[in-house]
Amino acid sequence: MSEALSVHPEIVTTHDVHHDEHGGGHHKETFISKYIFSMDHKTIGKQFLITGIIWAIIGGLFSVLFRLQLGYPDQSFPILETFFGHWAKGGQIQPEFYYALVTMHGTVLVFFVLTAGLSGTFANILIPLQIGARDMASPMLNMLSYWFFFLASVIMLSSLFIQTGPASGGWTIYPPLSALGQASDGSKLGMDLWLVSMAMFIVSSLLGGLNYISTILNMRTKGMSMTRMPLTIWAMFFTAVLGVLSFPVLLSGAILLLFDRNLGTSFFLSDIVVNGEVLPNEGGSAILFQHLFWFLGHPEVYIILLPAMGMVSEIMSVNSRKPIFGYMAMLGSLFAIAILAFLVWAHHMFVTGLNPFLGSIFVLLTLLIAVPSAIKVFNWLTTLWRGNIRFTPAMLFAIGFVSLFISGGLTGIFLGNSTIDIHLHDTMFVVAHFHIVMGVASFFGMFAGVYHWFPKMFGRYLNNTLGYIHFWVTMVGAYLIFWPMHYEGLAGMPRRYLDKSGWVSFNQFGDLDKMITVVSIIVFAVQLMFVFNFFYSIFKGRKVTTQNPWGANTLEWTTPIRPGHGNWVGEIPEVHRWPYDYGKDGRDFIPQTEPIGANESKH
């Protein structure tokens, strides 16, 4: 660590020289180089965010459509036929359409919104600003990372408009269903597009991740040792490491699946008779794909969750006017979660015929994750304890995050236990669990981040009143939607059932499904209101007039209100302390740039 620090001054100096050249007018920025093919990490972050928002609207709209089917299976909505033609014949969502919606909802929100839109946005914006760097290690690769994501988006979007429809075998695309066009329309061209799009997405994610890691390891400003970094940066760091190690495994799975689909190989196919046609494939293993998929798929949920945890820790400390409790324990638990994330994937596969002994090992490792998670929750609670809390919209979303993380985390203890998983596997209980803990909770982390750093991004505030309405409706709505859903799962109702009227065991929840549908429409409308607030405030929001509106310690608030490319005018500030000196020695906050005073107490 000390070695890394001792070489730092040189790096910083060369950077400053470089920057001064920029300032000298050698480099005129055009519209294209400033806003489109920009290499400024802040602009790239905003590009990720806005693309993520557009995807979130699409993905959210899909969920409203299939909730209409679930809540009102017998009702006809002629307007759907107007828009979707034969996909909604007679105003009723057809099964193929339903499954396409479910699949795309999952794919879009998991990958395009909560991976690219969340860590792509905040890693880009916050890493250089909070560690004191002028930009990413490689601005060029960083730009490419966004444009590969854009390419992936275009391909995925185009798959929505082809004759046979997009992929529709669920976001987990288990073969043989996803490998055989004969078995499902969505497994025709749509599936190839899905796989190619995901390959592009993985390239994007790797370019971004490698950049984040090298930036954090090499480009910290003078005095910013690893343990003086804000927890946001630690979370982004572990997120990037998880992504770099696990996404290539999904890529291998995707490529093998492409081979099986198009080149006649049998990696995942064996002993298949589909629609009376006997296929020649023998010797493959359908379960092998699930291992490859979940080796990414489980770390992926932490790729989604860790950035939210990091931002929540930061925002909670700032707004409680109190240091985060147990910085080292928070760090240790992030590390433990990152390690365990790689060792639990088979808990998604307890009922695939997995060897029961192997299953028991995965039970043990899975429930171990509850320990670092519990530490994090208790530390957040203690951070609030005896604070002086300001409820900005960001802070409310951070509190909401903790509440949802508790609720969804506890149901994970049910599912991680193979004995209970036998009954609950692939039921609505699973849907409720991961939507709360990974979906809504991460969204709350993302909202918290947007409300908190919007002033840094655009030099204006979001409208507070709309922010409060947004929070309260979303918070109440999220619980109304997903809490009772656990009961459907306890009754054994399988997920992805679009109409339960033919079943004796699962048709008792009609009113509940209606309620959930109505609430989800309201919640979706409120998200649209947030989107409006977002774009309106970029141009018309209340202007930020002080450099440090939240009274925060971290470095991003030492930059100008609207920082240019290079972030700091003049030298990058030096760091003298950790970022959580709030309420110390009777002072409200002590920025990281302030040297340790002679009489200052130690922590």
Next chain:
Amino acid sequence: MQTTFIVAILVLGFLVTFQIAKASEYVAILRGEERSRKQSNKINGFLLLVFLIAGLIGVYYCNEQLKGKILGAPASDHGVLVDRMLYITLALTFIVFVITQVALFWFSYKYQESDNRKAYYYPHNNKLEVIWTVIPAITLTVLVGFGIFYWFKITGEAPKDAMQVEIVGSQFKWEYRYPGADKVLGKKYFKEISDARNNPLGQLWDDPANHDDIYVSGEPMHLVVNKPVKLVIGAKDVIHDVGLAHFRMKMDAVPGTPTTMWFTPTKTTADMKKETKNPDFVYEISCDQMCGKGHWSMRGEIIVETQEEFDAWLAKKDPQYAKIVPAKKMEPAKDSTTAPAVLKDSVIAQVIK
């Protein structure tokens, strides 16, 4: 017309909200930003407390409304274990849930910003951190211990006297096979599957164990109450899953990789009709793994009955082999081990091929 109306109302409601929000911003500036910030802080702090109380009442109300609609007592021996594990976990997690949620919202409310208070500088406390690492670890050890103990009981070897039934999934139906008098399911090879040749499961007729196997489709699977059953699970096209909600059992059906599960049904269908006071009660087999556009309708039924009823039902069935060679109805082989060794080898060779 109706849709336009709803859209108009939504747009109108949105505009009103937006105008109020904008106005409140101006008012805040007029009245002094600091003052109105403090006021909204108080309101939100109070709302957090309201949310906590209303939420806990909501949790109770939700449970009252829905607890009768989730499945009643389990109908298998393994189901009893699953439910016990479920309730142990529920009890523990519910305690943690209440404590942590109350702490979260109560702290938020109690320590909301006030001019009279300074935040307490409290960066860490090793003793506390050790305590809340060790307590969850111990609790989880208990849960893991119970869980793995039950898990091995459920997934262990089926008892020797268990009856065998094969269940095969395909888009979007279930088919069954009973082993017949020899109690052995004959060998299969997927390339033999042909509806035209009366061989829906791909049985190999060279294997005498197949000659008495009874194929059942288009009607419920029949099981005997209090008799262990081992299901041999297969799939023809894509992955399906045999979900038996009442028995609390579930296992994937994977093409190319046969799986098994066993349990003992403890209540006949008639018992359950009485217990649930539902004359239409049936045990259902649900497909729990996404398998295509008909996934939601892939339904099977099970009838659990006494041994006598079962024997009477099975006696009415002819082996599938009888349809292949209708002219000379084969005597069912008493035991597959009596089959000539050469024949067996050739069957195995065929399977391997």
